[in-house]
Amino acid sequence: KAGVTQTPRYLIKTRGQQVTLSCSPISGHRSVSWYQQTPGQGLQFLFEYFSETQRNKGNFPGRFSGRQFSNSRSEMNVSTLELGDSALYLCASLGQGHTEAFFGQGTRLTVV
Amino acid sequence: DAKTTQPNSMESNEEEPVHLPCNHSTISGTDYIHWYRQLPSQGPEYVIHGLTSNVNNRMASLAIAEDRKSSTLILHRATLRDAAVYYCILRDDRYSTLTFGKGTMLLVSP
Numbered sequence: 001k002a003g004v005t006q007t008p009r010y011l012i013k014t015r016g017q018q019v020t021l022s023c024s025p026i027s028g029h030r031s032v033s034w035y036q037q038t039p040g041q042g043l044q045f046l047f048e049y050f051s052e053t054q055r056n057k058g059n060f061p062g063r064f065s066g067r068q069f070s071n072s073r074s075e076m077n078v079s080t081l082e083l084g085d086s087a088l089y090l091c092a093s094l095g096q097g098h099t100e101a102f103f104g105q106g107t108r109l110t111v112v
Numbered sequence: 113d114a115k116t117t118q119p120n121s122m123e124s125n126e127e128e129p130v131h132l133p134c135n136h137s138t139i140s141g142t143d144y145i146h147w148y149r150q151l152p153s154q155g156p157e158y159v160i161h162g163l164t165s166n167v168n169n170r171m172a173s174l175a176i177a178e179d180r181k182s183s184t185l186i187l188h189r190a191t192l193r194d195a196a197v198y199y200c201i202l203r204d205d206r207y208s209t210l211t212f213g214k215g216t217m218l219l220v221s222p
Contacts, residue, residue, distance in 0.1 A: 004155075031208050043156070043199075043212035056209050090155050094208050099144065101210060103155030 002027065004093050004104035012110045018079040021107045025072050025093030031055075032074040033101070034066060037088040046089075049074050078109075086111045116200045121217040124190045132185040132216055134200030139180050143202040146210070147174065147185045151196045156212075159185065159198070195220045 005024040013019050025032050033056075034046040045058040049068035066076040072093075078085055088108050092101040117135040124130045136145065147159040160167055160174045162183070167174040173186040187194055199215040 033208055033210075035210075035212075042214055045209050045211065048208050050208070056207065092155075092210070099146070099161055099203075099205060100158040101148075101156075101208070103157065105153075105155050 004091060004102050006089075006091055006104035006107050008107060009105065010108045010110075012112060013081050014112055015081055015083060017081050018077060019081060019109060020075050020077045021089055021091075021109070023074045023076075023091035023093075023104060025074070025091075026095065026102055029093035029095045029102075030072050031094040031096075032068060032072065033092045033094070034074070034076050035090045035092065036060075037090060037106070038084075038086075043090070046076065081111045083111050085109065116202060116213050118198075118200055118213060118216045120214065121219065123219045123221065124187075126192060126220055126222050127189050130187040130190045130194070130218065130220075132187075132198050132200075132218065133182065134184070135182045136200070136202055137181045139202055140204070142204045142206065144205050145174065145176060145180075145183050146201045146203050147172070148199045148201065148210070148212075149194075149196040150199070150215070151193075156199065161203075190218075190220045192220050192222065194218060 007022045031050045033048040037043045048056040052068045063079045068074045088106045090106040092103045146161040148156040150156045162174045175184045197215040
C-alpha cells in the first residue's frame with residue numbers, strides 16, 4: 001500500500017511569487033490535513049479537507065489556501081510569498097474510523 | 113485545545129528502557145492521548161494512543177495515570193533508530209486535527 005506522497009520534495013521561490021504544493025493521500029483516505037513546520041513555531045495546523053470540503057482551519061493568513069479533488073488528492077497554495085513562509089510543509093491523511101494519521105515526507109519550501 | 117507539557121530533551125543508552133513523561137492536567141473526557149515521533153528529515157510517525165487503560169503495541173507501551181492527567185510512553189529497549197522528537201498530543205477523536213507541542217528530543221547513545 002503506497003504511503004502519502006508529497007510533491008515536490010524541495011522548492012525554492014522568490015518573495016512575492018506564489019507556490020502550489022501537492023499531496024496524494026493513502027488510497028481510500030478521504031481526510032487530508034496540512035501542517036507547517038518551522039524551527040521557531042514547530043508544527044502548526046493549517047487546514048483539513050474531507051470529501052472536497054474544508055472541515056477545519058488553523059490560524060494562518062488568507063494567503064494560505066487549499067483544495068481537495070474528488071480523488072482525495074489535495075493541493076495547498078501560498079500567494080505573495082514572504083521570507084517567513086520558508087518551512088517544511090507536511091500533509092497527513094486519515095482513513096475513516098482510523099485514529100492513526102499518516103504523514104508524508106513533506107515539501108521543503110525556501111523563499112529567497 | 114488541551115495542552116501537554118513534556119521535557120525538552122532526554123538521554124538514554126542503547127538497549128535500556130526509556131520512559132517519556134507527559135503532563136496533561138486539562139484533559140477532557142473525550143480526549144485521547146496520542147504519541148507521534150519525528151525522525152530527522154521525516155514526517156511524524158504514529159506511535160501509540162490510548163484513552164484510559166494502558167496500551168501496548170509492537171513499538172511501545174503507553175501508561176496512563178488513573179486520573180488521566182499524565183501519561184508515560186515506554187520504549188522497552190531503546191535503539192539508535194529511536195532517536196527522534198516525541199510528541200504527546202491530546203486529540204478529540206471527533207476531529208482529525210493534531211495540535212503539536214514542542215515535544216521531547218530523545219538522544220540515544222551507543
